[in-house]
Amino acid sequence: MNRKILVGILAIGLVALAVGWGTYSQFSDTETTETIFSAGSLDLTINDQNGQTVTFSWTNLRPGNQPKYKLTLKNIGTIRGNLSISNIVVVSEENGLTEPEIEAGDTSDDEGELDDVLNLRLFLDYNGDGWISQGDKVFFNGLVKNLPSTGFDLKEPIEPNGGVDFVVELYDWWQHGNVDNQAQTHTKHNIHIQAGSSTIENEFNVSAKTLQLPILFLNFKMGKVEG
Amino acid sequence: MIKKKVITLALSTTLLLLIINILASNQPPASACTIHLGKKIKFDMEISPKVPLFHPDVDGYLYPGRPKITKYLKLINVGDLPFRICRFNASFSGEIYLATGLQIEILELGKGRGEKPNLLYNGTLIDLGEGINVYGKRAVPPKESVTLQISVWMPVTAGNEYQGLTVTADISITVRFPPSHDGMKC
Amino acid sequence: MIGPQNEEKGEVVRMDKKILVSLLIVGLVGFALGWGTYSQFSDTETTTTVFTAGSLNLKVGDDDPVKWKIELSELLPGCSGSQSVTINNTGTINGNLSISFSDLIDKENGLTEPELALGDTEPDGELAENLYLNITIDGTVVYQGYASGILSGGITNYPLNAGVSKTFKVEYSIDESVGNIIQSDVVGFTITFVLTQA
Numbered sequence: 001m002n003r004k005i006l007v008g009i010l011a012i013g014l015v016a017l018a019v020g021w022g023t024y025s026q027f028s029d030t031e032t033t034e035t036i037f038s039a040g041s042l043d044l045t046i047n048d049q050n051g052q053t054v055t056f057s058w059t060n061l062r063p064g065n066q067p068k069y070k071l072t073l074k075n076i077g078t079i080r081g082n083l084s085i086s087n088i089v090v091v092s093e094e095n096g097l098t099e100p101e102i103e104a105g106d107t108s109d110d111e112g113e114l115d116d117v118l119n120l121r122l123f124l125d126y127n128g129d130g131w132i133s134q135g136d137k138v139f140f141n142g143l144v145k146n147l148p149s150t151g152f153d154l155k156e157p158i159e160p161n162g163g164v165d166f167v168v169e170l171y172d173w174w175q176h177g178n179v180d181n182q183a184q185t186h187t188k189h190n191i192h193i194q195a196g197s198s199t200i201e202n203e204f205n206v207s208a209k210t211l212q213l214p215i216l217f218l219n220f221k222m223g224k225v226e227g
Numbered sequence: 228m229i230k231k232k233v234i235t236l237a238l239s240t241t242l243l244l245l246i247i248n249i250l251a252s253n254q255p256p257a258s259a260c261t262i263h264l265g266k267k268i269k270f271d272m273e274i275s276p277k278v279p280l281f282h283p284d285v286d287g288y289l290y291p292g293r294p295k296i297t298k299y300l301k302l303i304n305v306g307d308l309p310f311r312i313c314r315f316n317a318s319f320s321g322e323i324y325l326a327t328g329l330q331i332e333i334l335e336l337g338k339g340r341g342e343k344p345n346l347l348y349n350g351t352l353i354d355l356g357e358g359i360n361v362y363g364k365r366a367v368p369p370k371e372s373v374t375l376q377i378s379v380w381m382p383v384t385a386g387n388e389y390q391g392l393t394v395t396a397d398i399s400i401t402v403r404f405p406p407s408h409d410g411m412k413c
Numbered sequence: 414m415i416g417p418q419n420e421e422k423g424e425v426v427r428m429d430k431k432i433l434v435s436l437l438i439v440g441l442v443g444f445a446l447g448w449g450t451y452s453q454f455s456d457t458e459t460t461t462t463v464f465t466a467g468s469l470n471l472k473v474g475d476d477d478p479v480k481w482k483i484e485l486s487e488l489l490p491g492c493s494g495s496q497s498v499t500i501n502n503t504g505t506i507n508g509n510l511s512i513s514f515s516d517l518i519d520k521e522n523g524l525t526e527p528e529l530a531l532g533d534t535e536p537d538g539e540l541a542e543n544l545y546l547n548i549t550i551d552g553t554v555v556y557q558g559y560a561s562g563i564l565s566g567g568i569t570n571y572p573l574n575a576g577v578s579k580t581f582k583v584e585y586s587i588d589e590s591v592g593n594i595i596q597s598d599v600v601g602f603t604i605t606f607v608l609t610q611a
Contacts, residue, residue: 026291026383027390027506028609029471035483035604037560037585039540041596043525077525078597079487231432270454281462288467288505290610300460308454316457325466352464379464391468391505397459404454413455 040079044158046071046166068130074163083124083156083164120144124156125165271306272402275372281379283393289329292383299336302400303372310402312363312373313413315348317355317398325392326353328385334376335363344376352379352396360413366406375400467506471573471608473581474498479606483583488544490595493586500550500606501578507611508574512555512581512604513567517541519560520599527593538598543591551579560600573608 075081122140123132132138139152158164280298289296304310312335319326329352334344345364348355367373377398381389401413474481481498502508519541524533533539541561548555548566556566573579587595 026610027387027467027469027504028607029387029469029504029508030605030607031471031473031477031479032603032605033473033479033482034601035583036485036599036601037483037488037540037544038486038522038599039587039595039597040487040489041525041527042593043527043596045526079489235432270456272456272458274458274460279461279463281464283463283465288465290467290469290506292610302458306456310456313455314457325464328466329464379462381466385466389466390470391466393463393465396462396464398462399457399459401455401457403456 041077042075042079042081043077044081044083045074045076048072048074068167068169070125070130071166071168072163073158073166075158075160078160080157080159082154083158084151084153120147121167121169122152123167123169124154125167128165130165130167268307270308270310270404271304272310273303273305274400275301275303280377280398289379289381291381291385293381295332295378295380297376297378300375300377300400301372302367302375302402304367304369307369308404309366309368309406310404311366311406312347312361312375312400313403314358314360314401315355315398316358316401317352317396319353319356319394319396321394322392323353323394325389325394326356326396327351328381328389329353329394330380330382331355332378334378335365336374336376338365347375352394355396355398363402367402465505467575467610468504469502469506469508469608469610470504471508471510471606472501472503473606477503485585488540488585488587488595490587490591491589493584495582495584497580497582499578500573500581502573502575502608504608505575507572508608509569509611510550510571510573511567511569511607511609512550512571513607514556514563514602514604516601516603517560517564518599518601520601522597522599525593525596528596531592531594533594538595538600540587540595540598540600543587543595544600545586545588547584548582549584550581555581560602563602572611574611 073083119142120140121132121138123136123138125131126135126137127133137154137156139154140147156164280300281296286296302310302312315333317326330350331352332349333347335347336342336344347361347363348359350359363373365373403413470477473479483496485494485496500510502510519538521533521535521538524535542559544560545558546560546563547557550568550571553568553571555568556563558566
């Protein structure tokens with residue numbers, strides 16, 4: 001058995017020697033080339049934050065003023081994207097009822113009525129001045145309660161390293177008499193609501209208890225440019 | 228009387244040979260030795276074909292492991308004295324390096340069909356440049372010829388450094404008289 | 414007695430002597446002349462031989478050595494395209510072409526926020542398994558499949574005769590359904606072309 005193995009090894013060795021003996025070459029020519037494929041990226045930041053959702057809230061809402069909230073959107077990816085707003089959830093809460101509210105007939109404890117009176121304008125502020133000017137794109141102008149839950153398919157192109165300001169503007173209380181009173185929670189107020197009319201004489205004074213305003217969750221989505 | 232005759236004959240033969248020798252030794256070896264000795268004896272060989280024996284236009288390109296290219300060169304005795312092949316030589320021009328990568332084999336073919344060829348040279352083409360003394364098997368009489376079978380190839384060990392090179396090798400064949408086997412060079 | 418016999422004898426003796434002397438002279442002269450130089454005739458004829466070695470020269474694209482390469486960026490889901498180059502045997506002998514792939518890289522190249530949201534991690538990218546390739550030479554398939562499997566691709570003994578050129582084409586695509594997971598990922602590999610004599 002040992003002999004057989006030895007012979008086998010010897011045979012292999014001889015074959016290897018024979019095969020390796022001398023050099024066998026042919027004419028040949030070799031060329032090599034490299035390839036690189038890189039995927040692009042689309043990455044949207046809101047106010048330089050890079051989370052999935054950005055929430056914001058208002059306080060000190062008063063009839064008559066026109067608070068604005070500006071969100072700066074930026075594309076920090078490498079390809080052009082289309083901006084859309086994919087999802088809107090409106091949550092409004094009440095902080096308990098106030099006397100004028102009870103008088104006005106608001107008996108519910110669960111829902112606020114601000115979204116029935118708050119008028120929003122949503123627009124893309126291209127020139128960045130905070131106001132609606134020529135070239136800016138207004139894509140919603142209506143009551144909070146009418147915000148479509150499916151969002152807005154804006155298809156606004158945003159170049160890489162480009163961006164746009166997205167402005168949420170409260171605009172004009174919708175004056176509907178009792179509804180106004182129902183929309184407040186206050187420890188003290190000077191609001192005088194007259195039946196039939198809707199005069200807001202004084203400002204809301206949101207003090208000790210912060211009015212839970214409608215908290216808007218806006219899910220921004222950016223997809224690739226079609227075509 | 229007979230003695231005298233014998234001696235006289237021997238003497239004249241010796242004298243004749245001596246005269247031939249003297250005259251021959253005064254002649255420089257030339258490509259066509261023509262010695263006029265009253266009888267106009269000449270020593271002359273011619274080759275055939277006279278065109279280039281190998282040429283890329285006819286044979287194509289050489290590359291490692293390509294089968295041998297074989298050609299035939301006839302040496303014709305157009306003189307009056309027999310000859311024997313005694314030497315090969317080569318001179319090169321062009322890309323001489325290619326000659327280091329080519330093998331050449333020269334066989335002296337036999338007279339009849341059954342006669343085995345005689346190997347005169349098998350080596351690299353470049354080494355022919357040094358001159359090789361050979362001993363041709365045949366003493367070729369006047370009006371007859373001997374054929375050389377010449378094969379050239381590029382061995383499989385040749386590398387890329389030979390690619391595209393061209394070399395011209397002028398191969399010389401020398402024949403001699405007398406054709407006796409005496410170990411003498413040309 | 415001295416007489417005619419004696420005279421004959423005398424003559425023979427004289428003749429013999431003469432002959433001997435002549436032979437001796439001839440021998441000496443011959444010896445002197447022949448010493449050191451044995452002369453003979455020789456004739457040399459020359460035949461011309463010309464040899465040219467063949468060549469195998471592989472040219473990929475317009476430059477030799479090759480400068481052509483594939484460098485594609487900003488690839489997106491749903492994209493597709495192709496890159497081609499001409500492969501040429503500019504030598505004088507027929508060759509066999511072989512094509513092989515090596516050094517596959519599949520890099521994450523950083524994680525964008527959308528990738529992070531999907532749970533993507535370093536170091537391996539996802540582009541290789543989503544980048545579909547159809548690589549051909551004059552229509553003959555060299556590799557068909559995702560970049561992740563390219564090392565198994567290639568061909569051997571594809572005839573490329575002297576003077577002949579063929580088109581080498583790399584078609585690529587990323588399916589539309591592929592999402593953010595591939596963002597900024599990078600795929601690369603080396604293509605080696607070898608031409609050997611046929």
